[in-house]
Amino acid sequence: MTDPFAQAALHHVAVTPKRGDAAMRVLTPDDFARAWDEITAWDGYAPTPLVSLPGLAGQIGVGHIAYKHEGPRFGLGSFKALGGAYAALRVLQRELGTRLGHPVTLADIRGGAYAEACAGITLSSATDGNHGRSLAWGCQRVGAPCRIYIHAEVSETRAQAMRDLGADVVRIDGDYDASVDLARTEADENGWFVVSDTSWDGYADPPRDVMAGYGVMTREACEAMEDAPSHVILQGGVGGLAASVAAYLRQHWGDDAPRVIITEPDRAACLYESAQKGVPTTVPIHEETIMAGLSCGEPSEMAWAILREEAQDFVTMPDSIVAPTMRLLANGDSGDAQIEAGESAVAGLATLIAVMRQPDMAAALGLDAQSRVLLIGSEGVTDPAIFAAIMAGADHV
Structure with a gap:
């Protein structure tokens, strides 16, 4: 039988990080602590x-694999629960403070003290699914209207999950980046507030809060580890997850922070292209990747400011290794704990397995039998129908 990992077409660009203070300045320790x-x-x-995966680590030839499993997060199925809902509260806090002329606490918003005022503030965003679900959940908790934009390839199951949380869901014909543009345009026209996980010129506070929320996940991981990992492999997307994790790891471990490897679908490799060119670079999405949460063609400028200083390696991976990795985890094929993970969650693990099947690539990334690798399992089963099809043997959905 052909080994999909050994045959995987991986592409790698190594960069010399431009050392600076972005990991302390763009996302400060106070941002994470708040x-x-x-x-x-x-x-x-x-x-x-x-979760430790010693069986798989031994099979592929690394010292240790630690997999941060975000499936149970707040019952929403992904790490995004930490970002969108928190950023929504912060947007409301700033706007209510302006309207009322006095400081407003997050606890009071959460507690319903400003429910009537919140009902008049509409929050909106574009999403591939998980960010929108988090935002809808956050809005539902405080009574704020929520409008979510999704692109043509977002599954109906994910769309319905947001509707079930009270969101008004608008599907467009284009891709993710087109949905971002429409969300911005209609928010400007209607006086709504965009809560995005990506930044652009003049728009920084909500994506900073989103990334600060993700820091809860990284802090939990660091507090569960006795020693710093040697490597961390982080999913790309717009870069918010990767930048948040890299910044927190630098703040927590200092000079012992791990080597940062970014991995992306070869169909949506905006960070890889940005690394090659040395500046944030947008790429067209000609074909959607199975990893729906990573189908992003335009990097976040704020995230890139951190990644250009913290990431040493950028890798692209094919879709062909995603489903096999999901089955490997769910079936416990290596004798490890069984983990039900979504398509975007396994990007780092799939890349690691493929890299270790290709000695030249492993050497280029400094991965060997002593390596201790941290992976972010960013989502659980957020679309049961897709997961079931993959478990039944489908490699494309």
Whole structure:
């Protein structure tokens, strides 16, 4: 039988990070601490597991694999629960403070003290699914209207999950980046507030809050590890997840922070192209990747400011190794704990397995039998129909 990992077409560009203070300045320790204090006070908060995969580590030839499993997060199925809902509260806090002329606390918003005012503030965003679900959940909790834009390839299951949380969901014919543009345009026209996980010129506070929320996940992982990992492999997308994790790891571990490897679908490799050119670079999406949450052609400028200083390697991966990795995890084929993970969650693990099947690539990334690798399992099963098809043997959905 052909080994899809050994045959995977991986592409790698190595860069010399431009050392600076972005990991402390763009996302400050105070940003992370503020998000931690708020999110850990929410009903239902519990740390998600950091799962060791010793069987798989031994099989592929690395020292240790730690997989941060975000499937249980707040019952929403992904790490995005930490970002969109928190950023929504912060947008409301700023706007209510302006309207009322006095400081407003997040606890009071959460507690319903401003429910009537919140009902008059519409929050909106574009999404591939998980960010929108988080925003809809956050809006539902405080009574704010929510309008979500999705592109043509977002599954109806994911769309319905947002409707079930009270969101008005608008589907467009174009791709993710087109949905971002429409969300911005209609928000400007109607006086709504965009809560995006990507930044652009003149728009920074909400994506900063989104990334600060993600820091809860990274702090949990760091507190569960005795020693710093040697490597971390992070999914691309617009770069918000990767930049947040890289910044927190630098703040927590200092000079011992791990080597940062960014991996992306070869169908949506905007960070890879940005690394090659040295500036944020937009790429066209000609064909959607199975990894719906990573189908992004335009990088976040704020995220790139961190990644250009923290990431040493950028890798692209094919869709062909995603489904096999999901089945490997779910079936516990290596004797490890069984983990049900979504398509975007396994990007780092799929890349690691493929890299270790290709000695030249492993050497280029400094991965060997002593390596201790941290992976972010960013989502659980957020679309049961897609997951079921993959478990039944489908490699494309």
